Amino acid sequence: MRTRTRTTVAVLAATLALSAVTTAGTATATPADPAAPPASSHCAETAAQTLGWGAPTRESGFDGTTVPPDWHPYGPEPGHDKKGTRTPEAVTVADGAMTISADADGNTGAVSWHPGQRYGRWEACVKSDEGEGGINALLLLWPVAEDFPVGGEVDWMEITDDSRRKTNFFLHYGRDNDQDHGSVTHDATQWSAYALEWTPEKITAYVNGKEWYSNTDTDQFPPRPMNMTMQLDYFGNAGGPTAMHLDWARQWALPQSTAATLSLPPGSAATGQPRDFPDRTPRELSEPEQQAQTAMLARDPG
Numbered sequence: 001m002r003t004r005t006r007t008t009v010a011v012l013a014a015t016l017a018l019s020a021v022t023t024a025g026t027a028t029a030t031p032a033d034p035a036a037p038p039a040s041s042h043c044a045e046t047a048a049q050t051l052g053w054g055a056p057t058r059e060s061g062f063d064g065t066t067v068p069p070d071w072h073p074y075g076p077e078p079g080h081d082k083k084g085t086r087t088p089e090a091v092t093v094a095d096g097a098m099t100i101s102a103d104a105d106g107n108t109g110a111v112s113w114h115p116g117q118r119y120g121r122w123e124a125c126v127k128s129d130e131g132e133g134g135i136n137a138l139l140l141l142w143p144v145a146e147d148f149p150v151g152g153e154v155d156w157m158e159i160t161d162d163s164r165r166k167t168n169f170f171l172h173y174g175r176d177n178d179q180d181h182g183s184v185t186h187d188a189t190q191w192s193a194y195a196l197e198w199t200p201e202k203i204t205a206y207v208n209g210k211e212w213y214s215n216t217d218t219d220q221f222p223p224r225p226m227n228m229t230m231q232l233d234y235f236g237n238a239g240g241p242t243a244m245h246l247d248w249a250r251q252w253a254l255p256q257s258t259a260a261t262l263s264l265p266p267g268s269a270a271t272g273q274p275r276d277f278p279d280r281t282p283r284e285l286s287e288p289e290q291q292a293q294t295a296m297l298a299r300d301p302g
Contacts, residue, residue: 041248042191043125045208047123047197047209054252057252057253059251060113060248062093063096065093066093067092067098069266070115070296070297071112072112072264072267073091073110074088074110074111074112074270074272077271077273078273079106080231080234080235084234086108086110088109090107090232097245097246097247098111098230098245099244100230100243101242102242102243103240104240106234106236106238108135108232110229110231110272112142112227114144115227115260116144116263117226117251117257118224118225118257118258119258120253120257121195121197121252123196123206123249123250125249126139126188126194127188128188128242130163131162131240131242132162132240133237134234134235135232136158137158137232138159138233139156139228140155141156141222141226141227141229143222145225146282148177149176152171152172154172154226155171156196156205156213164188165187167188168181169212180220182213184212186212192207195207198226203215227282228251261284262284263283266289266293266296
């Protein structure tokens, strides 16, 4: 999430009590079901399973001990609004999950998933530890072209509440960084499947397969490809350490989807401050870099 200037009237601001456990009578997917969560998943209920999204185009399961090369940690660099520090050391992989950690001094992290696309579906099994002060957990889509605010921003899970019991949605758009907002009451300290569907006609957010935000004002939609980003943002005055954890992430291309022509080379660093670190921004890959990325995605390194 970047600095905001003003907020427009929300088209949907719902406060729903959503369960993080399987409801009675829900059918259990068989292993052959391509919409089912991975066998080791902490998230039993997903939008993909509920809505029949089928097999994803890409997925990461974090079975290794290092950050996969298509996930790009930010930094080292100053943190959000120049507060604290984003460091790759804050992003780790162990026990089947990728974790971003933060401490009371504002050392934290962020990581972006490339290549991106325009239109599509994303779903992630994530949980956020309780925090104290200004350390906020986010899943978002960020413009691959690094042209915020005109390129938009889609915060489809933004948790500023210390107890992690309220999730916000912010859709940023336009040169003045106008915003649409929604919220849902949900215990994000439990493993939860947060999902986003972005079509040419509608943007919809889900948690554990249940819709909680939607927007059909296409003038507010991002104009170009976006990539998924996971951030634990420091806003100052943090009272203690916290963390957020990603069990798996999935991405689906739609028939209307357009793949990004800009990307990051496998294993390279990313940035949230492209003016200060232009060498870390997405670009046209050289032929060897593109070949390495294609081979990496074919191997599914997550």
